[in-house]
Amino acid sequence: xxxxxxxxxxxxxxxxxxxxxxxxxxxxxxxxxxxxxxxxxxxxxxxxxxxxxxxxxxxxxxxxxxxxxxxxxxxxxxxxxxxxxxxxxxxxxxxxxxxxxxxxxxxxxxxxxxxxxxxxxxxxxxxxxxxxxxxxxxxxxxxxxxxxxxxxxxxxxxxxxxxxxxxxxxxxxxxxxxxxxxxxxxxxxxxxxxxxxxxxxxxxxxxxxxxxxxxxxxxxxxxxxxxxxxxxxxxxxxxxxxxxxxxxxxxxxxxxxxxxxxxxxxxxxxxxxxxxxxxxxxxxxxxxxxxxxxxxxxxxxxxxxxxxxxxxxxxxxxxxxxxxxxxxxxxxxxxxxxxxxxxxxxxxxxxxxxxxxxxxxxxxxxxxxxxxxxxxxxxxxxxxxxxxx
Amino acid sequence: xxxxxxxxxxxxxxxxxxxxxxxxxxxxxxxxxxxxxxxxxxxxxxxxxxxxxxxxxxxxxxxxxxxxxxxxxxxxxxxxxxxxxxxxxxxxxxxxxxxxxxxxxxxxxxxxxxxxxxxxxxxxxxxxxxxxxxxxxxxxxxxxxxxxxxxxxxxxxxxxxxxxxxxxxxxxxxxxxxxxxxxxxxxxxxxxxxxxxxxxxxxxxxxxxxxxxxxxxxxxxxxxxxxxxxxxxxxxxxxxxxxxxxxxxxxxxxxxxxxxxxxxxxxxxxxxxxxxxxxxxxxxxxxxxxxxxxxxxxxxxxxxxxxxxxxxxxxxxxxxxxxxxxxxxxxxxxxxxxxxxxxxxxxxxxxxxxxxxxxxxxxxxxxxxxxxxxxxxxxxxxx
Numbered sequence: 124x125x126x127x128x129x130x131x132x133x134x135x136x137x138x139x140x141x142x143x144x145x146x147x148x149x150x151x152x153x154x155x156x157x158x159x160x161x162x163x164x165x166x167x168x169x170x171x172x173x174x175x176x177x178x179x180x181x182x183x184x185x186x187x188x189x190x191x192x193x194x195x196x197x198x199x200x201x202x203x204x205x206x207x208x209x210x211x212x213x214x215x216x217x218x219x220x221x222x223x224x225x226x227x228x229x230x231x232x233x234x235x236x237x238x239x240x241x242x243x244x245x246x247x248x249x250x251x252x253x254x255x256x257x258x259x260x261x262x263x264x265x266x267x268x269x270x271x272x273x274x275x276x277x278x279x280x281x282x283x284x285x286x287x288x289x290x291x292x293x294x295x296x297x298x299x300x301x302x303x304x305x306x307x308x309x310x311x312x313x314x315x316x317x318x319x320x321x322x323x324x325x326x327x328x329x330x331x332x333x334x335x336x337x338x339x340x341x342x343x344x345x346x347x348x349x350x351x352x353x354x355x356x357x358x359x360x361x362x363x364x365x366x367x368x369x370x371x372x373x374x375x376x377x378x379x380x381x382x383x384x385x386x387x388x389x390x391x392x393x394x395x396x397x398x399x400x401x402x403x404x405x406x407x408x409x410x411x412x413x414x415x416x417x418x419x420x421x422x423x424x425x426x427x428x429x430x431x432x433x434x435x436x437x438x439x440x441x442x443x444x445x446x447x448x449x450x451x452x453x454x455x456x457x458x459x460x461x462x463x464x465x466x467x468x469x470x471x472x473x474x475x476x477x478x479x480x481x482x483x484x485x486x487x488x489x490x491x492x493x494x495x496x497x498x499x500x501x502x503x504x505x506x507x508x509x510x511x512x
Numbered sequence: 513x514x515x516x517x518x519x520x521x522x523x524x525x526x527x528x529x530x531x532x533x534x535x536x537x538x539x540x541x542x543x544x545x546x547x548x549x550x551x552x553x554x555x556x557x558x559x560x561x562x563x564x565x566x567x568x569x570x571x572x573x574x575x576x577x578x579x580x581x582x583x584x585x586x587x588x589x590x591x592x593x594x595x596x597x598x599x600x601x602x603x604x605x606x607x608x609x610x611x612x613x614x615x616x617x618x619x620x621x622x623x624x625x626x627x628x629x630x631x632x633x634x635x636x637x638x639x640x641x642x643x644x645x646x647x648x649x650x651x652x653x654x655x656x657x658x659x660x661x662x663x664x665x666x667x668x669x670x671x672x673x674x675x676x677x678x679x680x681x682x683x684x685x686x687x688x689x690x691x692x693x694x695x696x697x698x699x700x701x702x703x704x705x706x707x708x709x710x711x712x713x714x715x716x717x718x719x720x721x722x723x724x725x726x727x728x729x730x731x732x733x734x735x736x737x738x739x740x741x742x743x744x745x746x747x748x749x750x751x752x753x754x755x756x757x758x759x760x761x762x763x764x765x766x767x768x769x770x771x772x773x774x775x776x777x778x779x780x781x782x783x784x785x786x787x788x789x790x791x792x793x794x795x796x797x798x799x800x801x802x803x804x805x806x807x808x809x810x811x812x813x814x815x816x817x818x819x820x821x822x823x824x825x826x827x828x829x830x831x832x833x834x835x836x837x838x839x840x841x842x843x844x845x846x847x848x849x850x851x852x853x854x855x856x857x858x859x860x861x862x863x864x865x866x867x868x869x870x871x872x873x874x875x876x877x878x879x880x881x882x883x884x885x886x887x888x889x890x891x892x893x894x895x
């Protein structure tokens with residue numbers, strides 16, 4: 124026969140001080156676990172959101188990122204006639220881009236961080252459909268005007284609408300703020316590619332990458348085949364999403380490995396805490412347990428009862444841990460994107476799946492911390508335990 | 513000490529609890545040391561920066577170059593002892609995952625500016641004569657199992673179509689400063705200059721100079737920037753530590769995160785041990801009252817309780833530090849290429865132990881004072 128659940132609830136209440144310690148231990152562990160994973164996810168999501176399924180990114184063959192790539196204007200001319208590229212009334216939807224970095228002081232620390240500058244073609248908004256101008260207007264081709272991503276706008280000093288900033292050898296007016304849907308473009312500054320190259324004394328017939336808009340996601344292979352078999356070109360074609368997913372691997376590996384280790388060690392500590400609590404619970408309740416056994420509750424019922432108690436404690440701990448980290452969701456932080464040496468703003472991303480994982484993690488700790496004390500409880504010799512004072 | 517046997521008897525009263533409490537201490541200390549080591553890895557550049565060195569970069573940004581002729585003009589400024597110029601090479605060895613910095617160096621002056629890098633003279637002399645030579649830090653050499661004499665192919669797409677540059681490994685450098693960089697790969701500027709496109713010929717990525725005295729830093733930095741003001745390549749000169757700090761700040765809030773985790777751990781640990789100590793004192797109320805009744809002073813009761821928790825803290829702390837010194841090299845290997853070397857310094861170990869004893873004292877103090885203050889009559893009356 125099963126021991127009623129209310130017995131466990133009451134006994135936790137009676138020993139609340141030591142139960143709270145176990146709860147806090149587990150809550151802390153679950154909190155750290157979720158925070159680390161959500162950081163890695165947020166970083167990855169920010170980069171992955173930068174790419175879209177129906178865009179392709181073309182860089183020099185073998186280049187690991189846009190920063191280490193180069194595509195000359197004559198190659199761009201060949202690429203834009205490739206198959207599968209969408210067209211608008213003004214011509215093919217192709218944006219040859221110049222990618223640079225510039226030091227601009229962060230608002231938070233006052234020290235310089237590297238902002239990514241992207242020289243784009245004027246029809247870029249038709250190519251990157253997730254990017255919307257939310258304040259002001261788009262820059263005009265051929266004018267020293269820039270538009271600023273919303274995170275760049277809020278993270279750096281001086282990147283406000285109407286302000287003038289120096290980039291390279293020129294002064295630029297900020298004419299618009301854009302929202303790129305939480306992607307890495309939100310941390311960038313965009314301007315006319317030809318002018319930007321000029322301001323940095325780079326030949327304006329030379330770009331870092333070419334982004335093309337495909338007529339449909341399925342035409343990538345067709346374009347890839349045509350471009351890679353063209354002897355005049357020496358470039359790699361990647362789906363934009365895949366390019367950005369790959370960019371995020373280094374940082375996410377670092378966070379996941381560091382966080383994994385910390386969460387693991389903390390979990391061992393929390394299991395120790397739970398064990399301690401449960402062992403003292405068993406020790407203090409020797410007579411109670413013996414009485415129940417004498418009343419006819421079988422050994423397995425006692426094991427289950429104590430396990431349930433441990434699970435109860437760990438479940439509460441897990442839930443508290445989840446609630447404690449919830450305010451982090453959406454909190455923006457910044458980190459260096461190693462591949463481009465530029466500073467990237469991204470947000471913690473706590474999903475319901477992560478929360479469920481956190482609670483499961485807590486329950487596993489509960490089982491580990493409760494099993495041995497429960498077995499010990501069931502094994503207590505009834506007669507001796509009853510005789511104890 | 514006459515009370516030792518009593519303290520030990522008390523310690524081993526509940527063996528499982530003792531083991532678990534010591535275990536919690538060990539785990540907490542392991543985490544504490546690990547976090548401290550990671551934090552120091554992030555701020556390493558700042559700590560090991562030379563106080564007598566300045567870094568000169570193009571004002572427009574790190575990736576912009578400067579003419580090579582600036583070197584001589586900088587060298588001519590009073591207070592400057594020696595100048596070297598560097599470039600970021602930015603290649604890939606086999607796979608992107610195998611990241612390590614490759615720096616183009618000015619072989620004549622590199623060692624004058626960075627005396628802490630130690631290369632055996634015969635290796636250095638071979639390197640000087642070998643245009644395609646390279647010298648690599650011990651950490652990177654060990655990571656890929658390279659030996660002097662190996663030929664190392666590095667792919668690079670930065671300077672025209674992707675091409676593989678071949679290098680002869682002529683030497684391996686060590687760093688005299690503890691925690692200093694041993695991961696860089698040095699190649700000769702002459703070889704670099706011959707093979708890059710026209711716009712990059714005769715350029716330097718950044719200059720590093722050594723001063724006669726660190727006191728001159730501000731004056732020399734200003735002189736340099738004034739000298740090149742209004743030219744087409746304006747400069748920005750900073751001390752090496754300010755330069756490194758700027759980089760470290762860009763890692764973002766990682767330091768803050770680590771501190772937060774550290775405090776969560778600290779708080780949890782304090783609670784766990786405090787609670788255990790409180791339970792074990794509470795269980796012994798009657799015994800302690802008997803001790804007081806037979807003439808133990810209040811102070812010696814406090815001492816008994818404190819000594820017990822300090823012993824637990826010390827043993828647990830020591831165990832944690834041993835675990836940490838065993839685990840950290842392994843973790844460092846798993847993170848190789850992602851973070852600078854993880855180094856467990858002696859001062860960090862000492863700090864960890866002090867930290868453990870502090871927690872031990874804090875968690876023993878409260879129940880100890882309670883035991884000291886309790887009135888014998890009341891305590892004996894309780895069951």
